[in-house]
Amino acid sequence: MDPTEELPSMMWGLDPIFSAFARLHISDILHMRESCQVADIFFYQSHPIHNLDVLGTVVYKRERDDFICYGVDDATGVINCLCWKNDQMKEELDSVSGSPIDGLQGGFNLTVELKKLRQAQQSHCHLEIGELLRVRGPLKTSRQQREIIAYTYYKVNDPMMTVQIEWMTKVLQLYKDFYDKPLHLQTNTTNEYPISSLTKATNIIKDYLDQSCLSKFRPYDVLDLLQPLITSCTETGPADQQPSMLLKEVLQVLKDEGIVYGRLESQDKVYFVTTQDKNLFMAVKDIIREDSKREKYQEKGCHILHILSAVRQRHSMNVSKAVLELVLKTLECNSDIVSTRDNYFTMF
Incomplete structure (x- = not known):
């Protein structure tokens, strides 16, 4: 397909990239051509793009009552990311920031511990210039400028730059394997390739x-x-x-x-x-819950190979990596676990 030729909108779903959060360089995001059929749909080569996944450094910040605008730089360009505040964040901003946590005289205080947890949560949603931000959401055009409306955003702790190096390597591989390859739609009107x-x-x-x-x-x-x-x-x-x-x-x-x-x-x-084996799901959740508390896994979470080894010992030696990947995907979709990075999982 000619990159300048736009695929009819009814066929966009045939391109798997359209349903994914595309990891594109910001320079390409800013220069993608917009669809002439549907607003806020863009084309990279012959691939329709709607949702994006971006990792970069915050280079500017504008905060309002309802949202925060971050300028994210991935070394190829800068794009504005609009991150909405939820009601809980807006209510707690004044109370938490204005009153530091008092020291405890002793024992466990549920109110104080809950306040600590909320402060930790907010620290991952409020970034300063120079910190690393990951944003996922649709691309929109506002005031003749493109920006990402964040579905999800959080601060990434990466003092050794391992996350950024892994990210850049993965993005280059995605370009090579998918984004830069033209979309070929096979039609089977002559039954030349019958379904087996x-x-x-x-x-x-x-x-x-x-x-x-x-x-x-x-x-x-x-x-x-x-x-x-x-x-x-x-x-x-x-x-x-x-x-x-x-x-x-x-x-x-x-x-x-x-x-x-x-x-x-x-x-x-x-x-x-x-997907129907409740005992398997319970075993995976228990392993992630227990091991995420260990010092070794507190920061990054549990790697999929570690989880697989533990599941085989606890549940069945016949559990394959494909089986575990399906379980982890289902648990993440249900918000039972969180992916901290590729192939790392934790539970709060």
Whole structure:
């Protein structure tokens, strides 16, 4: 696709970058061309862009009653980031900043501890010039200037610049693998590339697991679901062996994607559905909650490989990284855990 040719809006969802928070250089953000179909949609090359993920140094700050404007510099350019204050922050700004925490005579005081927690929270939302800020949100045009309206923003502690180096390396890789590659939409009007039987069978089993909300199953429980697909195919081979062979391949695909896993190795194979396994979710949360309190993991959180090792010891040796990634993604979407950086997780 020609970079100057704009993709019709009804097809934007076919580009996975449109649904993601794109990590672009600020210089590219400022020079992207705006869509002629929908306001506040921009195009980098042939990719439609709406949401952004930016990391940079605060170079200016303007504070108002309802919001704070930070100028963020990533060494390629500077962009304005509008960060709204929530009601709790506005109410506590005066009370917390105006009255320091009094010392305790002894014992545990819930009010004082809560005030400490709120002060720590506010310290991550109020930055000064020279501090590192991460912002995620949509790109808008205001007064003929582009700015990011923050969904999420927080201060990043990076005294050794490890986060910034890791970030810049990752962004360059994203440019190479995705952003600078043209979008190719494959149309299949001539059926030159028909959907394979394996793909059809995999989708059938996925839909069934989603609709039934099963927490576990045995292969023979879902074998009949593939029978209509087998009878409609013209593949050669004994008919009584085709469903079981196809199901074996489907289960392997689901295992590779982390959708199912086998907790125990036995002749009577039982597969557990990852998103429905409450015991697995509980084990992961307990591990992150307990280890996040340890001094070693307090600052950065627990790495995914550490969590995987602990889950295998506590829950099942058959838990794969793909399974754990799906669990962590679900927990983060439910706000049960927080990602402090790539592949690091903690719980407050």
